Amino acid sequence: MTIAKRKERQKEELKGKILQAAKELFMERGIEATSIRTIAERIEYSPTTIYLYFKDKDDVFRALHHEGFILLNQYFRPLENVSDPFERLKAVARAYINFAIENGEFYDLMFIIRSPLDSITKSEEDWVEGKRSFGFLINTMSACIEKGYFKGMDPELLAFTCWSMVHGVCSLEIRNRCSVISEMNQNDLAHKAVNIFIEMLERMHPSVK
Amino acid sequence: MTIAKRKERQKEELKGKILQAAKELFMERGIEATSIRTIAERIEYSPTTIYLYFKDKDDVFRALHHEGFILLNQYFRPLENVSDPFERLKAVARAYINFAIENGEFYDLMFIIRSPLDSITKSEEDWVEGKRSFGFLINTMSACIEKGYFKGMDPELLAFTCWSMVHGVCSLEIRNRCSVISEMNQNDLAHKAVNIFIEMLERMHPSVK
DNA sequence: ATAATTAACTTTACACCGTTAAGTAAAATA
DNA sequence: TATTTTACTTAACGGTGTAAAGTTAATTAT
Incomplete structure (x- = not known):
């Protein structure tokens, strides 16, 4: 045998x-x-x-899609040690952007491209890594709220809002839509934009009000 | 003749x-x-x-790309009458989302798809409509800053940040990445997220501090 | 040991795609 | 009336994903 x-x-x-x-x-x-x-x-x-x-070409890319999320989670894992939830939230945002910049093709596949995802949301089983990624963000957000940040807000909705913003920056960058911005601001544009966003989040904290 | x-x-x-x-x-x-x-x-x-x-297939879609920006500017034009700049900013965000939801394919072509844009940024000439769109946002942002909002911040960078956020929501929606969100929050997700973002913007106003 | 079956892989083929080069028929010009 | 130009088509190239049929070697059964 x-x-x-x-x-x-x-x-x-x-x-x-x-x-x-x-x-x-x-x-x-x-x-x-x-x-x-x-x-x-x-x-x-x-x-x-x-x-x-x-099964088909999508099936190949679905496997890579899965690998992409494993890789993203490797970017996130060290952040589990950041004990302050708000600091962790900021670190997640930055790790996400670094992942996108350093792995543009993966990012494209995971968050932008159309094709292989329709079959993924149905197959569920390998989507678990994707859920882990978003789960980490939601947990961090929930911890923030528990600690008094963003009082009374829905953690899931807030997590999605943050994700949207960071994704927006990354996808505009990857798909080359940043040329409307003056050259002076082009350098590190993604991180600059996210810093502004983080500043907004900070201002939402009651102690700053 | x-x-x-x-x-x-x-x-x-x-x-x-x-x-x-x-x-x-x-x-x-x-x-x-x-x-x-x-x-x-x-x-x-x-x-x-x-x-x-x-010239080629891209050339056809570049023409549609152009039409898309004309259409987007039609969504924006009525907002020129909103005199308060911050109200106008909020209205721009909502108009942008409505445009994306009501013209998904156009949005895809204009802000997500890879192909025809590389040739556009070089050809400049029909890109003028695109510049008008972003210009309207920048002008609105500048007016906000002049009126005391977002003190000391770079209007262009802030405009880009806002655009990123709203684009993030729209592109996640269009490219079907919202299934991680619970069904309860799925309805009107884009507008819900943007409302949160607008709330953040409001909290940045000195009078709220 | 020989015959039948199964497994692993290839060849061929179909229907699509964007695009180029050569051909054609009608209209305009000389 | 002859020539050139215009507007369009046919045929073809090299690419794509994918299904069906063919091949060859290894395994199993007799």
């Missing part, structure tokens, strides 16, 4: 190789240039072989 | 028909399903005819 196990392992290995090639290509050349055929070429298999391991 | 004029007119007419067909298709079925070939089919010409009127 050990021979069956080896086969199993080999299948798993090839699946991994496909994913690895897809990841490399889409990080090197972007998602647009990553086709089933180019993936196949890189691993030296015929294109249709990929369909023995993945 | 009147015959030449008629010809000129007819050429202009066909160009208009192409654009109209493209617009219909992309509003009905989305940009993905709007190909040169489907546009050609709808106007009952061969696909290659389109290339006699537009």
Whole structure:
């Protein structure tokens, strides 16, 4: 029966190789240039072989989408040690932006692109990493509220609002919509905008009023 | 020479028909399903005819992109009558969201999609409508600052921050990233989030401090 | 040991896409 | 009437995702 196990392992290995090639290509050349055929070429298999391991192209990118959220959660994990919830909230915002800047293609796939997500929200099971990410934000927000920040507000709604703002900055940056801004402000624009947003959050704290 | 004029007119007419067909298709079925070939089919010409009127596919969508900004500016125009700058700022935010909700495909094209913009920022000339849109926001913001709001802040940076937030909400909505939010909050999520943001802006006003 | 079955992969093919080059028929000009 | 120009089409190239059928080697059954 050990021979069956080896086969199993080999299948798993090839699946991994496909994913690895897809990841490399889409990080090197972007998602647009990553086709089933180019993936196949890189691993030296015929294109249709990929369909023995993945349902369709979306299925490949769904796997990368999943990896993206694991990576994002790695950005978040160290922040669990920031004990003050409001400081943690600010740190989350900054970590999120750094993730976006350092992993533009992943960010695109996870939060901007249309295709593979429709099938994800239905499949639920691998979406758990996504929920963990947003969960961390909600928990942080709830802790803030418990500590007296943003009194009387709905943590989920407030978390979404913060996410929206930070996502807005990141997606405008990634999709090149920042050219309307004068050159003087272009540098570090994302962080500058988020600093303003954080300042707004600070002013909402009762002690500042 | 009147015959030449008629010809000129007819050429202009066909160009208009192409654009109209493209617009219909992309509003009905989305940009993905709007190909040169489907546009050609709808106007009952061969696909290659389109290339006699537009440089390439991007050129077609650049024209629609332009139309989109004209439409957005129509949402903004009535707000010029709102004399109080802070009220105007709030109205701009709401108008922007309404535009996005009521013209999802246009919004996608104007603020999310990758393709046709790279060529736009270079061509400048039809980008004027886009500049008018953002200019209106900046002017409003400047008026706010002049009136004592957001003291000492950079109007451009603050305008960008506001835009980011509102864009974040709209793009998460359009690209279906709101399913993490509980059903209770799903209704009118965009406006709920923006209301929170506006509340933050209000708290930044010195008189509230 | 030989025959039948299954697994892993490839070849071929279909229907789409954007785009270019060559061809055509009618209209305008010489 | 002959020539050129205009407006358009046909055919074709190289790309895409994907399904069906074919192939070859390994495994299992007799």
